[in-house]
Amino acid sequence: MKTSIQIGRIMGIPIKLHITLLLILPVFALVFANNPPRFGFNDQPVPLQYALSLSAAVLLFTCVLLHELGHSYVAIRHGSRIQSITLFLFGGVSSMEEIPRDPRVEFKMAISGPGVSLIIGSVLLSIVSLFKPADESLLSYLLLEPVADPYLRLVWMIGYINVILFLFNIIPAFPMDGGRLLRSLLAGHMSYIRATRAAAGVGKMFAIFMGIFGFLTVSIGGFWLILIAFFIYIGASEEEKATEINIALEGIKIKDIMSKDVKTVHSGMSVEELIDTMFRFKHMGYPVVDDSEPKGIVTFTDVQRVPREDRNNVKVSQIMTKDLITIKEDDDAVSALKLMTANNIGRLVVKKDKIITGIVSRTDLLRVMQLSESESK
Incomplete structure (x- = not known):
């Protein structure tokens, strides 16, 4: 509203x-x-x-x-x-x-x-x-x-x-x-x-x-x-x-805190298969990539909108967010937080020359803040 x-x-x-x-x-x-x-x-x-x-x-x-x-x-x-x-x-x-x-x-x-x-x-x-x-x-x-x-x-x-x-x-x-x-x-x-x-x-x-x-x-x-x-x-x-x-x-680069081992999914995967992937790899969001080309991102929030009985028939392409919000490796963590807050999202895809090189989440930012607070005590 x-x-x-x-x-x-x-x-x-x-x-x-x-x-x-x-x-x-x-x-x-x-x-x-x-x-x-x-x-x-x-x-x-x-x-x-x-x-x-x-x-x-x-x-x-x-x-x-x-x-x-x-x-x-x-x-x-x-x-x-x-x-x-x-x-x-x-x-x-x-x-x-x-x-x-x-x-x-x-x-x-x-x-x-x-x-x-x-x-x-x-x-x-x-x-x-x-x-x-x-x-x-x-x-x-x-x-x-x-x-x-x-x-x-x-x-x-x-x-x-x-x-x-x-x-x-x-x-x-x-x-x-x-x-x-x-x-x-x-x-x-x-x-x-x-x-x-x-x-x-x-x-x-x-x-x-x-x-x-x-x-x-x-x-x-x-x-x-x-x-x-x-x-x-x-x-x-x-x-x-x-x-x-x-x-x-401040001063923290994305490349220093991002997860580099990025698990991706393809747009033709069913929602049921996506759920199995989420259970296996324990991540709540995944970049969608077809033939090495990023197509979007899909999260557990997207999955929750699909009724259980339809999850075998609905494809990732039907529920994913196509407007992929990305950030660069050399950007700082403050920029990532601003992007997440402005767009109300929990993770950003990191790209370098159109290639996905990592993913950074609110959890990664929270971990940095907790470490900073413990060092200042």
């Missing part, structure tokens, strides 16, 4: 809306419509009330998109590739192939998103300030009293929320922007993995305190704090683990 829909491209980056955003957008509009002045429009006639509220919800997530585009622009300028930007219930996510290890580049990328939010907020609040009554102080006008004009109130709301987004995002809670800023600063004085662990630790502690505070105030909306705390804690843990894995696999 597709959970996101693409609505266009900006700077060559696919822009997607997650189903959670599509579900929550009307809720945001309804909240703005029923809220009193300052953060709502319930003092306006019904048609205008809902028009302004829906506009506020759409503009809010447009600003989130601009925030993510700020990150992406700096990343692209420094040679990174952005696969997509997806807008979720809690904000936006830029899907990047790899976060640069250079602390200065990561600092620029991390600060660029909040910087965009701050610029938007500052510009919009400056516009609102131009309409300040002569007998009212600027502080009172922007922070204490609701803006009377509904259209100007919309501008004020989006500006104010963007300033809050800036402040929230620079909190040093990894993997939020502030956490990445913290890691980039720490990485200038210690190893990248130690900096990641330290920043992740701060992020987890922040999530724990936020969760406790949310639990104590659950009756007045603390549930949302608990939910955000949960995502921050999980995100920090996953980012820490992903960094450890990438560092463990």
